[in-house]
Amino acid sequence: MEVTREAGPSPEELALDRELVRRMAGGDAQALREFYQRHVNGVAGLISCILRDREEARDAVQEAFIKVWRSAGVYRPERAEVMGWLIFIARNSAIDRLRKQRRELARRSELFPAEDMAAPTDTAEEVNLRLDELSVSQRQALKLAFFEDCSQAEIATRMQVPVTTVKNHLHRGLARLRQLKGAHAIGRGSR
Amino acid sequence: MQSEEEVDSATIAYLLDQMTPAERLHWEARLEGEPALAEHQRITSEAWAAEMLRTAPPQELTHSELGRMRMMVLATALSSEPAAVHTRTNLWPWVWPAAAVLLAGLNLAQWVKHRPAPPIESVAPIPTAASERPPFQRVIYAEPAALRKEGVNAAATLTLTETITLRETITLQPTALGTEPASGHAWFDTSRHQGLLELHHVPAPPAGSVLVLWVKPRNASIFLAVGPIPTQFYGSSGTATYGEPSLRQAPTQVMITLEHAGPAPAAPSPAVILRGP
Numbered sequence: 001m002e003v004t005r006e007a008g009p010s011p012e013e014l015a016l017d018r019e020l021v022r023r024m025a026g027g028d029a030q031a032l033r034e035f036y037q038r039h040v041n042g043v044a045g046l047i048s049c050i051l052r053d054r055e056e057a058r059d060a061v062q063e064a065f066i067k068v069w070r071s072a073g074v075y076r077p078e079r080a081e082v083m084g085w086l087i088f089i090a091r092n093s094a095i096d097r098l099r100k101q102r103r104e105l106a107r108r109s110e111l112f113p114a115e116d117m118a119a120p121t122d123t124a125e126e127v128n129l130r131l132d133e134l135s136v137s138q139r140q141a142l143k144l145a146f147f148e149d150c151s152q153a154e155i156a157t158r159m160q161v162p163v164t165t166v167k168n169h170l171h172r173g174l175a176r177l178r179q180l181k182g183a184h185a186i187g188r189g190s191r
Numbered sequence: 192m193q194s195e196e197e198v199d200s201a202t203i204a205y206l207l208d209q210m211t212p213a214e215r216l217h218w219e220a221r222l223e224g225e226p227a228l229a230e231h232q233r234i235t236s237e238a239w240a241a242e243m244l245r246t247a248p249p250q251e252l253t254h255s256e257l258g259r260m261r262m263m264v265l266a267t268a269l270s271s272e273p274a275a276v277h278t279r280t281n282l283w284p285w286v287w288p289a290a291a292v293l294l295a296g297l298n299l300a301q302w303v304k305h306r307p308a309p310p311i312e313s314v315a316p317i318p319t320a321a322s323e324r325p326p327f328q329r330v331i332y333a334e335p336a337a338l339r340k341e342g343v344n345a346a347a348t349l350t351l352t353e354t355i356t357l358r359e360t361i362t363l364q365p366t367a368l369g370t371e372p373a374s375g376h377a378w379f380d381t382s383r384h385q386g387l388l389e390l391h392h393v394p395a396p397p398a399g400s401v402l403v404l405w406v407k408p409r410n411a412s413i414f415l416a417v418g419p420i421p422t423q424f425y426g427s428s429g430t431a432t433y434g435e436p437s438l439r440q441a442p443t444q445v446m447i448t449l450e451h452a453g454p455a456p457a458a459p460s461p462a463v464i465l466r467g468p
Contacts, residue, residue, distance in 0.1 A: 029265060029430075036261055045247040058260060065264045079222060079229050080236045087240035092208045145207060146243050152200070170203060171196040177238035 009083065017082035024072035032069050039083075040065070043090045050094040050147050060097050064090040095149045133180055138173030141166055202232050206239070259376070265430060266378040266387045373465055375428075379441035386417075386433045386442075394464065395426035396449055403450045405459050406435055406442035414446060414459050444468065 009017075017038070023031035044061050051057040067089050075085060134142070137159065144150040144158060152170070156163045193201070204210045205218050222229045252260070375390035388404070396402055402425070405414040417435045424431075449462035 033261065033265065036264055040257060040260070041250065041252065042244055042247075044250040044252055046244055048250050049247045058256070062260055062263045069264075078226075079233050081233070083244075084233070084236040084240040087244055088206050088236060091240075091243070095208070142239065143243070143246065145203060146239070149207070149209075151209070167196055167200060171199040174199050174203075174235055174239060175195070177242055178234050181234060181238040181241075 014081065018077060021068075021072050021075050021082055024069055025075070032065070035068065036065050039086060043086065046087065046090055047094045050091065050098055056097055056101075057094070060094040061090070064093040067093060091146060098149060134173050134176055135169075137161075138169045138176065141169040142173045142177075145170065198228070198231065199235070202235050205232070206236055262376050262378070262389050262430075265389070266380065373447075375465065377445045379438070381440055384434065384439055386435070386438065387430065388433065389428075389430045390420070390424055390447075390465075391428040393420065393424040393427065399452050400449055401452045402447055402464060403456065403459070404433065405446040405448060406438060407444040407446075408435075408437050409440050409443055411437075411443075414444070416455050416459075418455075419450075420447060 017035070020031045020035040020038075024035065040061065043064055044057065047060045047064070048054070048057045051060055064086075068086060071089070075082070079085075080088070140159060141155050144155045145152075150158065152163050152166045155166045155170075159166065161169075201218060205215065210218060222232065373390065373392050373394060375388060375393075377389075378387040379385070380387070386406070393402065402420040404417040404420055406417055407414050415435060415437060417433050421429075421431060423429055444466070446459060446466040447464040448459045449464060450456050450460055
């Protein structure tokens, strides 16, 4: 199967994102409006993979953009492109809510053992066909860490492999992604 | 010397917010002093984020959802300033690990003390100079065409909400005066005692007239005049924050009326442009 990778954001788009963040750092709310409009669909899609409840997901999206506004002044371009910075802010906003939900669930059901989390679905696997440059295990480890906030030990339990193997999967998976990034400009930019 | 695998483990923990504050501070000190490590993290975060974004099917949000969420973001953002712009420091590399150790020590001391925090008994005070300031603190001006492009003209109601959530809403009925019906949203941030208005297609009043914002506080039977709507809104759309010294909670009603220019009116005229609920 031929693997096609979407073209990444153009230099103009990258420059526009940086400019919007710079303007937000100066308190320009119109820049926040434009930034929101450019990226809200992508962020909403990502967050809805973490939080199943639509209302919770919507709140997390809002929270992510508010965090972007509040931390625009400390954004460091040498450490992350704007899209990477935004995606991890969004992911961590959603995960904060997921952690709270889990604590609440644990508190409410102390009498019952924790329910096993569902493995990635077939549908999700289909969506990821373009990721077949990574092995299934590497992909699964990276997704469990990113979308389900699993520690390395939890990933090991879920995948039924030793922790050292998980570390290896994560490292090799990221190394492969970095390598691919060198060969292709990846990233979706605004949708 | 860390192996590449260990560096990746630390990078993952940093990006996924799984580090303790002390670990985070220490890692940031390393990023500060090791450009190659910072570059490694930059590429890792970008590549990983892009791939995870690819796996997430795009979520189609309705125009109404997009507009409401955008207003929520703006409402909260307008009531808080962004963080100060980062400036590179010239601190010696050892200062950061020392700070990490100090922070860890403080955390430990806090844990040892383990005293419950006293209950909060008071609310944030209203700024003392509030009554001296003009009612509208900040105005963002936007052309209706730009707003239409963003899909917000689908909203035909003005919504009044307390504490910046969408859980509790009161619908305001627009009344037509211009060619397009006026619409918008009104929010109230109880923690800051600050209201926010986002208005669309505000009609331009006739010469000698102004549009005035009125609010009815809780437990009050009369409307209070907040002040004239900024002229930038006339014939257009925009966002503004406002303050009214008597307002500590979200008003029960909000209204915009057409009034004669001049001294502040004592009571609203019957020419209502927007009102609610």
